[in-house]
Every structure is written in structure tokens, then in C-alpha cells.
Amino acid sequence: MNKKDWWKEAVVYQIYPKSFQDSNGDGIGDLRGIIQRLDYLKNLGINVIWLCPVYQSPMDDGGYDISDYYHVHSMFGTDEDMDELIRKADELGIKILMDLVVNHTSDEHKWFQEALKNPDSKYADYYIFRETEDGNPPNNWRSYFGGPAWTKVEGTNRFYLHEFSEKQPDLNWENRELREEIYQMVNYWLDKGLGGFRIDAICNIKKRLEFGTFQPDGEDGLRYIGDWVLNQPGIEVFLKELNERTFRLHNSMTVAEANVPEELLNQFIGEEGFFSMVFDFSYADIDVPDTGEWFRPRQFTISELRKNIFDSQKMVQEKGWGAVYLENHDQNRSVNKYLPEKEINYYSKTMLASLFLFLRGTPFIYQGQEIGMENIRMDTIEDYDDIATHGQYHRALKAGLSEKEAFDIVAKRSRDNSRTPMQWNLSKNAGFSNAEATWMKVNPNFTKINVTCQQKTDSVLRFYKKLIGLRQESKYSSVMVNGAFLPYEAEDEDASVIAYQRILEKERLLVIHNFQNCESMIKIPEGYKEKAIGNYDREYLGETCYCLKPYECMALYKSQ
């Protein structure tokens, strides 16, 4: 995988380490567990793993609060286990991406501890501290998880900035020495043979500090922080330097968690871009309002979803390469988000799979997505571990919702929906762990949804595997990877059909998705005879008017 753009051919599998496989019976997933499951992943056909954070951390935000970048958390194993995982995966042709969290550290990081103790130490300038005369916070920004973005150092009038939780103080990228420490750490990991990084909250590293009281936009008297900390002018200097000093030297794959406005996209993912690709939020967050309040979910239509996907595809292909995904550890399960509850079944799940895996860009599959895992329903708010879920719940109560209303709404969107243990088989704890209790509840539906059951029959898993195989190694591979994206808009088209083409010289794929639980007619241009894949066992005989079954999907191919 030394080719310059090797990552274009990648199919990525995202692992949430705490919930993938427990190897030592403590109820928590770990690195040796992942090593045990490498054969499964190889067999699935993926060739890159993105590992959510496994660094030392008090785990206040699922490991996105790092207290030591150089060592693995003992709950996940040892540093040697990590080396072994990188080596064993490599032997199978699988590259590992780690999560790079450098917008903030944990408050338990030694830099922050030093900074707290001694305001004159050099570490104080690694973070963003402000002293106020009156003892009130420097401004009324709201952190992303709710509550003020400034926390007071006990017994002083000194505050530190945290865009996320108060246990995640923001780093000060203006400080050159800090930047040097970061580059050194990134290279330390890349030298071990990592494929690259998924880069957390990277659009947030440049802050436009302004003080005072801004017009509140919520019942809490606070104001959304994004306008001061997202994609601020000057960020390009840091991102360019980061790339030149680290990733570029290793031909790394980098995927930035970054909602980048169109005018900046070229700098991010163009020929000389800072990253290989970025995640786009426009369709995964289609149900979240701009204020980030899950408890006021946005209703959306299939036409809107189609528009968002198409706009994103068109925009990204003009500038460079993209990453496509249905799920990750910050989302609820995609089948629950995009499908009406009563219509969640084999057909609708496989249709979603096809909709995403045929898009242009590197696909990211989140653990359990390939077997169609679904949201979990917990009993009380205390059952949720996710810090954001609690933040949203409290904001919902403040906004006047009753406890029950707040719980119902927040439960649907909770990030814990995707953080429940992987469902492997019918044995205890779905084969995830032989502990008495697992760190998070196993979804009781594991008796129906698990890997072992799906190995045998026509299943969501088989469908994913087939799709991955088509992309990785088939006569359709080059058009699936390199083909241009073109929306397909037939006359009188049903608003619930999402169809598009991929075009590479004479080769063409037409991919059609009937995003509804009833039949629909679609016009198909002449010349298509070959069906590459479909979720109904039906032949396609070249009809120019074709009646799609409920949630039917199919990909047609022609080469002249």
C-alpha cells in the first residue's frame, strides 16, 4: 500500500474498542480481543481499521480525553499488545488508523496538572487560561456538551477554556512548543507502521477569543460556541504545518472530522490538501438542528436526504476525495435514523448498505452496521454512560420537557445506541465477553441479530460482504472506486427513489434505491442488461420501465 493514493481503494471498518471483543473476562473490550477477531475482518473484506482512542484516559468522554498520548490504557492491554495488533493486521494486509485527539487533552494530562499548579510554568501557555476581575467567566459560550465553556480553577479567578467537557481543556495551538510536542507524538505512532489517523475535532483548534456577554441563544443564557472556534482564519497555517511535519512524510491516510465550508474544501482535500479526506456531516446529522439540540429533532424527507447526499458528492468530487459513512460512535444506528421503525427489515437495511457503498469516496463501516445492529432501549437515564446524552437530557429538562419526554427523545439519539457490545453469537453476552456484567448492556435483540446467524442465510452481513467484494475485487471495482458521480433523475421520478450513476470512460453503473415500503416505477435508459447486485432475487431483463419492490435496490452495469 505504498501508492500515493492507496486510501482511495480502502474499505474502512471502525472499531469502538470498549465494545468489540473482551478477551480477559472483565466485561470490557480490549486489544487482544481485536486481534482475535482480525480473521473475521479479513473475511469481511475490509483493509483498514479505524480504532477509536485506546490511549491512557480517565474515560470521561469515551477516551477522547487523553491523559497520556504515548501509552495504551491498561483496560485495553499493554503497549506491546498495540504493537502486536499493528503487526498482525499488517500481515493480513490491514492498516490501522488511530484516533488523533489534539484539540484538547484530559485535565489529568501532566501538562494540565502542571499548568494548574503553577500559572508561570511553560505548560500554562499550552492551554487557554483567562483571569477575570469580577470572578465571572470571560464570556458566555456554551460548551458542545452543554454548560459553560469556561471552568474556574478552584480558589482563583482564573478560568480555562473547554469546548467539550470540563475534563477536556483545549490546547493552545498558538504555542510553538506545544505544536512541536504534538508533531513528535504523531511521528512516534506513524513510525510504528500505522496507516494514519482519524483526526478528532480538528476544525476547532484555532480560536477567535472574544470576551463579554453575547446574545444568548438558549434557555441557559449561553451562546453556541461554534462561531468563534470552527474553521477560524489562520487555521490553515496550523493544518499545513501539521501535514508537512507528519502525515506527508509517511504517506499516511488521514480523515478529518471536519465540516468544511465549500470555499475552504480545496485547501483541505485538494491535490496539496491537509488531509486525504474529510467526513461530511450533512446527511449523518440531517436529524440534528444547527443548535446541536438533539431534543428538538429535525424532521426530514427522503428528497432532502437525497439532496444532501447528492450535493455533498458533487461538491467533494470537484475538489478531491471524500469519506462516506452511515454510522459512527457519535451517531445512533442508521437503520433507526433513516427508516420508520415498522419498516426496518432485511430489504430496507440492505438498501441502505447499497445506497452508501456505491457512492464515490472511501466507505467507513461502523462495527455492527454490517449485521444491521439497531438502537438499544435502556430503562433510565442512569443506564447511559455517554456524557453528551446526559448533557442533552439536562438541556431538555431546562427547556421545559418532562422527564419522560426528555428521556424518550434523548434515548433515540444517544451515542450509546452505537456503543453497545458487538453481537457475535448466541452465547452469553452475545459472545462479546464471558463476564457476569459487561460495561454496557448488550442489546437483548442479539438473539436475532448476530454474526453467527448471519453467516448462514441470506443476510445483511452477506450483502455487505458482497458489496465490499464488488468494490475490492471484481470487474466493477475500477468504476466503483474511480467513477465520477452523476445523479440520475428520470422524468416523473418518484421522490422516494434515490438513483445515481458512476461513470468511468465507457463503464457505467446505475444504482437504484426504492426508499419506501411500496412499489414504484422507474425509467431505465436502454443498454443496461447486467445486474451487478440487488437485494431481491429477481432478474433484470433490460426493461426500460421497471417496477421496483418495496425497499428494492439494484445496481446495473454497462460497458459501452
Ligand code: GLC
Ligand atoms: C469528536 C468525537 C466525539 C468526542 C468529541 C470530543 O466529535 O467523535 O466522540 O466526544 O470529538 O473529543
Ligand code: CA
Ligand atoms: Ca477486557
